[in-house]
Amino acid sequence: KAGVTQTPRYLIKTRGQQVTLSCSPISGHRSVSWYQQTPGQGLQFLFEYFSETQRNKGNFPGRFSGRQFSNSRSEMNVSTLELGDSALYLCASSLRWGNYEQYFGPGTRLTVT
Amino acid sequence: DQQVKQNSPSLSVQEGRISILNCDYTNSMFDYFLWYKKYPAEGPTFLISISSIKDKNEDGRFTVFLNKSAKHLSLHIVPSQPGDSAVYFCAASATGNTGKLIFGQGTTLQVKP
Numbered sequence: 001k002a003g004v005t006q007t008p009r010y011l012i013k014t015r016g017q018q019v020t021l022s023c024s025p026i027s028g029h030r031s032v033s034w035y036q037q038t039p040g041q042g043l044q045f046l047f048e049y050f051s052e053t054q055r056n057k058g059n060f061p062g063r064f065s066g067r068q069f070s071n072s073r074s075e076m077n078v079s080t081l082e083l084g085d086s087a088l089y090l091c092a093s094s095l096r097w098g099n100y101e102q103y104f105g106p107g108t109r110l111t112v113t
Numbered sequence: 114d115q116q117v118k119q120n121s122p123s124l125s126v127q128e129g130r131i132s133i134l135n136c137d138y139t140n141s142m143f144d145y146f147l148w149y150k151k152y153p154a155e156g157p158t159f160l161i162s163i164s165s166i167k168d169k170n171e172d173g174r175f176t177v178f179l180n181k182s183a184k185h186l187s188l189h190i191v192p193s194q195p196g197d198s199a200v201y202f203c204a205a206s207a208t209g210n211t212g213k214l215i216f217g218q219g220t221t222l223q224v225k226p
Contacts, residue, residue: 004156031212033212033213033214035214035216042216042217042218042219043157043202043204043214043216044216045213045214045215048212048213050212055212056210056212056213058213090156090157092156092214094212097211097212098211099211100145100147100162100206100211101147101159101162102147102159102212102214103159104149104156104157104158104159105156106154106155106156107155107156
């Protein structure tokens with residue numbers, strides 16, 4: 001069974017631009033969560049989607065948004081990029097909402113210049 | 114406020130010996146705990162988990178112990194192998210917030226041949 005896939009793997013953007021990252025969960029998994037990893041803050045929860053609805057949200061500004069499609073694939077968007085948004089963005093999928101084990105993709109490395 | 118803490122940034126162990134990684138938490142609402150292993154440029158890989166109704170869970174060379182009164186958990190790896198060298202993250206979640214994993218800062222384990 002294929003794992004979680006994320007595209008693109010690497011991205012370089014300029015401050016003020018916006019970016020969209022994509023995540024395809026493990027086949028059959030219906031819940032998707034997003035995390036940001038930085039050297040200073042570690043792994044921090046962004047949001048969780050299940051059945052195309054946001055079920056949980058972390059403490060990030062409104063510039064960070066996401067959505068989930070009917071096939072469980074998910075996208076996250078960051079608008080008006082700041083230098084501090086440079087990070088590894090990780091997507092994780094789980095079988096269903098309320099299922100604790102999450103399986104992570106390889107991440108998208110975003111660099112904002 | 115760091116709700117999940119891994120106080121040892123690094124640990125070095127000889128091949129064949131036991132590796133013990135520790136994790137402390139402050140939120141008494143956490144009822145499920147997970148350990149992940151992470152190699153550079155890859156997403157975290159799920160290792161083992163434990164529910165708060167248990168105090169021990171084993172899976173092959175990996176055993177997780179939970180001491181609820183001390184709000185402490187540990188991961189034992191026996192015997193340690195060079196391929197175990199990676200960053201290990203402890204994570205916690207609570208009922209109703211299962212999609213939101215709170216991570217520790219990680220411990221870098223080096224297993225020397």
